Amino acid sequence: MGAALTVRDVRVARGGREVLVVDHLDVKPSEHLFVLGPNGAGKTTLLRLLAAVTRPDRGEVEVDGVPVRRLGLAERRRVGYVTQRPALLGTTVLSNVELPLRWRKVPRARRRTMALGALERLQVAHLAERPALALSGGEQQRVNLARSLACDPDLLLLDEPAAGLDTEARAIFFADLERALADRAVTTVQVTHRPEEALRHADRVVVLVDGAVRQVGTPEMINRMPADAAVATVVGYDNVLTARITPDGAVLVGEWPTGLATDGLGPGPAVVAAFANAVQVGPSGREGLPAVVRGVSPGRGHRVVLLDGRLPGGLVPLVAHLGIDAPAPAPGEAVSVRFDDALSAILRGR
Ligand SMILES: Nc1ncnc2c1ncn2[C@@H]1O[C@H](COP(=O)(O)OP(=O)(O)OP(=O)(O)O)[C@@H](O)[C@H]1O
Numbered sequence: 001m002g003a004a005l006t007v008r009d010v011r012v013a014r015g016g017r018e019v020l021v022v023d024h025l026d027v028k029p030s031e032h033l034f035v036l037g038p039n040g041a042g043k044t045t046l047l048r049l050l051a052a053v054t055r056p057d058r059g060e061v062e063v064d065g066v067p068v069r070r071l072g073l074a075e076r077r078r079v080g081y082v083t084q085r086p087a088l089l090g091t092t093v094l095s096n097v098e099l100p101l102r103w104r105k106v107p108r109a110r111r112r113t114m115a116l117g118a119l120e121r122l123q124v125a126h127l128a129e130r131p132a133l134a135l136s137g138g139e140q141q142r143v144n145l146a147r148s149l150a151c152d153p154d155l156l157l158l159d160e161p162a163a164g165l166d167t168e169a170r171a172i173f174f175a176d177l178e179r180a181l182a183d184r185a186v187t188t189v190q191v192t193h194r195p196e197e198a199l200r201h202a203d204r205v206v207v208l209v210d211g212a213v214r215q216v217g218t219p220e221m222i223n224r225m226p227a228d229a230a231v232a233t234v235v236g237y238d239n240v241l242t243a244r245i246t247p248d249g250a251v252l253v254g255e256w257p258t259g260l261a262t263d264g265l266g267p268g269p270a271v272v273a274a275f276a277n278a279v280q281v282g283p284s285g286r287e288g289l290p291a292v293v294r295g296v297s298p299g300r301g302h303r304v305v306l307l308d309g310r311l312p313g314g315l316v317p318l319v320a321h322l323g324i325d326a327p328a329p330a331p332g333e334a335v336s337v338r339f340d341d342a343l344s345a346i347l348r349g350r
Helices: 043-050 093-103 108-121 137-149 167-182 195-201 219-224 229-235
Strands: 005-014 017-027 032-036 058-063 079-082 155-159 187-192 204-209 212-217 239-245 250-253 256-261 268-274 279-283 289-298 302-311 314-323 334-339 344-348
Touching (some): 005 043, 032 043, 043 187, 093 108, 093 137, 108 137, 137 155, 187 195, 195 219, 195 229, 204 219, 204 229, 212 219, 219 229, 229 239, 229 268, 229 344, 256 334, 279 302, 279 314, 302 334
Parallel strands (some): 079 155
Antiparallel strands (some): 005 017, 005 058, 204 212, 239 250, 239 268, 250 256, 279 334, 289 302, 302 314
């Protein structure tokens, strides 16, 4: 069974300011947890705490109920930590992957079998005799991961393991990683700043913004009901707008009707988070938020329309995705904008 993790009342300061605050976080045995957040959110800081590479200024991290600072060598070896940049030695790939097994005094023949097995699982067994430092960045990342997998960890911590790969190579990398882990009971915690990866591969997602946990939930939950405007932005909502809910449940942006309504939140300040394909662009004068088209460009399977919404306090940028064959407005054209409620979230807040 994979290891269980508990983070309790943790605080970390760097350079005289608090960069991580986690009141409580549990990771269940064999769960695949993703830590999602923008640059500088504190993701690596959290992972390094879990790996016991650094200590919190306050609070505790426990693995299976034992504080990490009290873990013995054997227990520490149950934890694999895959850093963002592969730290490989100038020897062959095989000897790199065998190294931690040698430290564990695994007999030579068995060591070789285990290392080759891990390389095979990541589709890089053919590189076994090559000098590790002569590999491409993507190959090095796979070897780096194989080195951790070879030790059969109960807890695997991965810090942007596919950093530097292009979108297609990342997708293949994650598919291979998922396959490599499929028949193992291993708990994983992975750091990413890409919402699509967290939402696709996680059992649960932790969203970190400015060093604070803003939301913990299933991908479905985080995607459909982000906790606040910051989470909505991290999740990839293209339009995040300050709004107001009227006593009869209508949702207004800049006092304009949006086509959205809610009966769950009650009147007051709110936020509308809308994916680009939720934005409906109609003729000027129709009920909705008045806007002017800034530009239209081709997207992948759609057209991207950039707009300036006209609010009493100034302009607000909006992005819409329209069907590839749908009539598109021309730059400079005045239009009105509404939102499809199936692809929008209405959040409490300002
Ligand atoms: N040694 C240090 N001294 C001062 N500030 C630090 C130090 N280490 C980290 N920080 C700051 O702590 C914050 C969190 O850093 P961290 O590396 O955990 O973020 P991250 O979410 O992993 O970012 P990225 O996605 O860019 O890797 C950042 O603002 C960073 O500048």
